[in-house]
Amino acid sequence: MRDAEIDPNGERPYECFACGNIIITDTNPVTCPDCSNPMRNRQTPLE
Known part of the structure; x- marks a missing residue:
């Protein structure tokens, strides 16, 4: 399985x-x- 590429821009x-x-x-x-x-980036996992 490959990770999806994320465009940082x-x-x-x-x-x-x-x-x-x-x-x-x-x-x-x-x-x-x-x-x-506050808001959070949904692509960043919470730990």
Whole structure:
């Protein structure tokens, strides 16, 4: 099985920790535009 190639300059999904809002963008939105809470890159696994 091969890993999927990820374009580091392409669009990525970000999810809000609090409200679950999902944004697809090529820049890192630090805070959610809906509730101002932190967002995370969904392609980065949580440990």
